Amino acid sequence: MPHLVIETSIKLSNEQMNKLLHDANSCLLESGLFNEEDIKSRLYSCQQSMVGLGKSDVQFMHMRLEIMQGRSAPTKQQLMANLNRTIEGLLRNWGINQCQVTTQLTDIPTSLYLKVVI
Numbered sequence: 529m530p531h532l533v534i535e536t537s538i539k540l541s542n543e544q545m546n547k548l549l550h551d552a553n554s555c556l557l558e559s560g561l562f563n564e565e566d567i568k569s570r571l572y573s574c575q576q577s578m579v580g581l582g583k584s585d586v587q588f589m590h591m592r593l594e595i596m597q598g599r600s601a602p603t604k605q606q607l608m609a610n611l612n613r614t615i616e617g618l619l620r621n622w623g624i625n626q627c628q629v630t631t632q633l634t635d636i637p638t639s640l641y642l643k644v645v646i
Contacts, residue, residue: 529594532567532591533592536587537574538573551615552591559610587624589629593631596641
């Protein structure tokens with residue numbers, strides 16, 4: 529844990545996708561809340577998507593972060609803010625301006641999560 533799932537309407541190169549995942553994982557690691565080997569992330573580029581009624585060029589990037597329960601609201605808010613800031617910086621550096629970047633954090637009850645390392 530954590531699991532980070534990113535969905536985006538932005539067409540990114542393989543290099544950009546790798547950089548985005550690397551920087552997102554680094555952000556999570558730097559929080560001090562997770563061990564490196566526990567951070568799992570993936571990025572999905574939507575083949576077809578629409579914002580509103582499709583009348584604008586606005587794109588989106590939505591991040592779902594799932595973590596084990598037990599952290600305070602301020603800790604979770606800071607984690608989300610840091611993640612959003614990290615991704616926003618990358619997108620701006622790549623010249624992507626009309627994009628909604630959102631983060632959703634979900635607590636997973638420890639009684640409802642099972643992990644086996646083989």
